[in-house]
Amino acid sequence: MGALDDALGVVRRNADPEGGLVRFGFPLTLGPVSIPSVLAEFHAAAPRIRLHLVQAHGDALAGMVRDGRLDLAVMIPPPEDLPVVVLGRQAIHLHVADTHRFAGRAQVDLAELADEAFIANPPSYHLRQLVDSWCAEAGFTPRVSFEITEFETIRALVGHGLGVALLPTAETPHGGVVAVPLEGARERSIGLASGHHRPTPAVSRLRDHLVDRASAFAGRLQVGG
Missing domain, CATH: 3.40.190.10 (Periplasmic binding protein-like II)
Incomplete structure (x- = not known):
């Protein structure tokens, strides 16, 4: 029953590309300035997408992405066993x-x-x-x-x-x-990790926004590589 509910939830989220829920995690070393400012820009562009935010240490974030509790997470350093876009x-x-x-x-x-x-x-x-x-x-x-x-x-x-x-x-x-x-x-490298499942339009939209705005992480990044 749980798997069926999850599948139905994905179908509903895909049916409304302007809405949906994204479960996003980020490390304790980022947050007071950079993450809120980037998320505020995203909310202005996509106000119907809801965000569930989790702030934790890297190992905890990686575990939540692996078991499906998070869709995306910024991690320092990024794990080697998950799909990752290096932000800087x-x-x-x-x-x-x-x-x-x-x-x-x-x-x-x-x-x-x-x-x-x-x-x-x-x-x-x-x-x-x-x-x-x-x-x-x-x-x-x-x-x-x-x-x-x-x-x-x-x-x-x-x-x-x-x-x-x-x-x-x-x-x-x-x-x-x-x-x-x-x-x-x-x-040390900073990366944006995602799960192995196919992302919903809402997840893809936030992922693209974070990649585009990597340079806005409060000067904490040397962008590239």
């Missing part, structure tokens, strides 16, 4: 308190951070794995004093001078924290 790359910068010795620098080499205390995500997080890998390439293991999942909390701890962090630039200003570019290409 997200630069990772050194974040320090505005009183830190590196706060006024134009760039910092990772090797200069060998003696710093780090604030980072738990080891299971993709960004933490990148940080560990990059630091290993620079010849040291980061000394992590605080582990926490949320980027905004990491920035708050950095602002209190409790350590440094490697993070994407915040979409909204964070007082007391300075983002300093790192030498070399320190970035």
